[in-house]
C-alpha cells in the first residue's frame with residue numbers, strides 16, 4: 001500500500017488571529033513495506049502530518065493518495081481507510097479501558113464485526129507480535145510496566161490488521177528497558193508481517209538502528225529525507241534546525257580530532273562498539 005502526500009498544507013485556526021501554518025507544501029511518497037522515521041524539532045508538524053494519513057484532519061491544501069486514491073474524496077470509505085492505516089497516538093495506554101489486556105486487544109477486531117473465533121485469533125496474533133505471552137492475557141492494565149502497557153496498546157491496533165502502522169513517539173515517557181522492548185517489538189513485527197511502519201521519534205540512535213529512511217521536518221516542511229547514513233552525514237544542517245546526529249557519531253569525530261583513524265559514518269551503538277574494540281586492540285599492541 002503506497003502513500004503519496006502531495007502539496008499538503010495545514011492551517012490551524014484558519015482565518016483567525018490564531019492562524020498557524022503547521023504544514024507547508026509537504027511532498028512525500030512512502031512505499032509499501034518501508035520502515036520510515038519522522039524526526040524534527042518540537043512544533044515542526046510531525047503529529048499534524050501523521051494525523052492526516054488516516055484522515056483525522058482535513059488538508060487546507062493538497063492531498064493524500066492511498067494506492068492512488070484521494071482519502072478525503074469519499075467519506076463512506078473513511079472507516080476502511082482508518083482500519084488500513086492504524087494510528088497509535090502518544091501515550092496510547094491511556095486508552096486501555098477493559099478489565100484485562102486480552103479483552104482490550106479484542107475490542108478493535110470485535111468492532112470490525114469479526115466472529116468470536118476470529119477476534120480471539122487476531123488478538124492472540126497481535127499480542128504475540130508485541131511479545132506479550134499468555135501469562136499477560138488476564139492481567140489488568142494496572143499490573144503492567146510502562147513498556148508492557150504501551151505494547152498492549154500497540155497490539156490493540158495491530159489486531160485490526162492494518163496495512164500501515166503509524167506511531168507517534170511510541171517510547172515517550174518509558175524507561176530505557178521499556179524503550180528497547182517497544183522498539184524490538186516494532187522491529188520484529190515489521191519483519192514478520194512486512195507491514196509499513198511510520199514512526200515519529202526524537203531518538204536519533206533508535207531511528208538510526210531501525211529505519212530504512214528518515215524524514216526530517218522543520219517548520220512544517222520536509223527539510224531532508226534519505227537513509228540514516230545520508231541524513232546523519234548532514235550534521236551542520238541538522239544542527240541548524242535544532243537537531244543532532246546520533247551521539248556515537250560525535251564520539252567518532254572526537255577520536256578523529258585526536259588523531260585516531262576511525263570511520264566517521266558510525267551511527268549505532270553496535271557499530272561503535274566494533275570500531276572501539278578494534279581501536280583498543282591496536283592501541284594494546
Ligand SMILES: Nc1ncnc2c1ncn2[C@@H]1O[C@H](COP(=O)(O)OP(=O)(O)OP(=O)(O)O)[C@@H](O)[C@H]1O
Pocket residue numbers: 012013020021022040041042043044045046047048049
Ligand atoms: N490543535 C491545535 N491548534 C492550534 N495549533 C496547533 C494545534 N496542534 C498543533 N498546533 C501547532 O501546529 C504546529 C505543529 O504542531 P505539531 O503538534 O504537529 O508538531 P510536532 O512536530 O508533533 O511537535 P512535538 O514534537 O512537540 O510533538 C505547532 O506550531 C503547534 O503549536
Ligand SMILES: [Mg+2]
Pocket residue numbers: 046047048168
Ligand atoms: Mg507531536
